[in-house]
Amino acid sequence: MKIGRHFALLSVGVVDGHGGPPRLDQAVVVRDGRIAAVLPMADYRTDDSIQEVPLDGHYVMPGMIDAHVHLSGGRATIDDQELGVIAEPKILRAMRSVYEAQQLLKRGFTTARDVSWNGLYLKRVFFEQKLPGPKVIACGPGLSRTGGHADLFQFTPDYVRENGVWGIMADGTDEIIKSVRYLLREGADAIKIFVSGGDNWPHDRNGDVHYSMDELRTCVEEAHRQTGTMVMAHAENRTAIEMAVDAGCDTIEHGEDIDEALAAKMARNGTILVPTLQLIVNWYRDFVPLGGPVAPKVRPDAFLYRDLYDDHDEEFGHAYSSQAVTSFQTAKAAGVKIALGSDTVYEPLTRYGEYSALEFRALVEYGMTTSEAITAATVTSAEAVGMSRLLGSVEPGKLADLLVLRRDPTEDPMVLYDAENIHLTFCDGKLTVIDGLLAW
Template identity: 30%
Template structure:
């Protein structure tokens, strides 16, 4: 019976193939070329030269820029968007966000409400935050820590076109030691299970290596560590080291083996120095960094992601936090201004990052103006995104500047941006990879 069935099947396949062979073969239809859009404005900041050119013109086809500059040819039939007295700038690249979390003015209420949400519910919140972030001009975001792998799910949903948001590079759970800034709050262990390596909490080099591997297994594009204490955590001092040199080297070495970069949350100077010596790629916040550490970062090409606007925010809101957190906010905020000015003087590499969720989502561009208020030029502030963050994230060959061949990640802001850096906070047009996601009427 097996031979008969096999023979019948074989005969049927032969007949089907014979019949198929007699069907004429037709060439597949050629897909039409993607539509062309031309953006015209009074000015253009290309993100590479550091200067403004006038007039500004960018030609976009599909997801890419095909021509830039006043002499660029406008193809027949192209859709032309006239933006008047505006400046075209590269889409913002925010290297420090928490889009997967919500901002609440009442810290305690927001914290405990968030604890009660199922991951799927939180994903809907994250999607709303992502849309607000994109419409604010952030076309690429690095998400440096989220619970329940909500950030991985959000990245995947955006890439699949299921929801609107920036291109995202995500970290999964941030990694740190027991009781540290990356650990959960000190709930009674009989009521809330303590976190372990899957949730990024580790002790000793081997367990920290395991925690790193777990984040990468479940989809992390990068690794975030808590090298020092933090402000908005309840049990730890703000500036002390929380990972040993051996733990740092295990995490960073494992991540780099997988070609993943490592961002180190560190307000404290000693912790940042340990992380830099271990090979970290960026120091986030850096409130208490000293001259020798900033010089070492410059020497090794380690970026400072200062999240300046968050320091301004928490210092202003310090009285609304629980007393221990308020005291840490005042200490970090008071030290941060002098540190930032010192970093400028030394020439430490700086990348644009904001710590979104500490403040309301969608006002990321305030970071540009806040850095300018501390002595950075408007041009240099814009370059912290187009050059700093793009290179830190390893995507500078794809985006960050307005050049032919790059993704059409473009923002238009009112007037001359170098005369008014706060214009970045009010984009009149946002385009992500050639798709128009916001245009003022």
């Protein structure tokens, strides 16, 4: 199948991303990579300059956006985790990241906000359109304090600086300013900061706050100094979440400790929540197995006598998962904007593309309607990554990042979870994927 730069998708149901049922028997006209018109077939007129693509019985919706991924190129299991990732050559990881981004594309995600070194350069490769891939909204590595969430203390600081993929160490306001400016120099579209720990290592328990308010405000001020740059805040405990909101961070990542008062503040401020539900709710099943103390061979522990004898049993895991679900539902009830983000980190633990689709399913499982989840994955995620003027909906003037589906995606979350329902994928109006195969 060959489709040129000017075409019309005819007799389709349109799911525009703003909610509600499909508008049936529509024509979507695309010229030079942008949506030129969306109109009923009764109003459509044949134009010799337009290639007509009859698609009776199909549906068109915006390409989905994963607002939180790590195109790290790493490969690790539960036993070695990040240690295995950082031990491999950077060039190997960079090459693998191309495959990772393309797997997202095959599952209907035409844009991804990435936190890794690789994304800074993947965005340039895919923009050249020599290789098919999604739009990469690049953060580069997130700002982490020494000993923080993205620091791997089993390696020397110099080795981590040279070979780490998710973090750049920045302590104090001067280092934060320098790091933000350096990332912007490298082409970062957004800045991530690890405001809390994340339970990866003994130094970074998710109940700890890792930056002072001065440091956090400095990060936001410096990022926002360059117009259009957004700040995403890894924040897992209530204190860290509220600090990030008060400092002016644009999105809260994970945020599994939100109560009604904090949700109301987020809604007033327009702060977007990226809850990464699939990962957080299943953290003690997929990442840190339950059943007693953490064994040193799994998590080499610098603070053996501080935490080693704390039991993490089934009851503990259930309470943690339940809190994440309650936090998400509290935020939703308060009117907090919610975007889709999978936090895909490396295979085989989180398979690229599949994990993003699992996050879509999780949004519905824990409280959204399927139509609301589509809005989260399109309109709101476009806002979360700073691209709402160009992406996220099927309407004139937007870039033609489009999915053509065999079934109505609003009827059941499994429609979008099942990649076989995705017939065609367009990026900037260019046919990119046909039935799961890259088209160019």
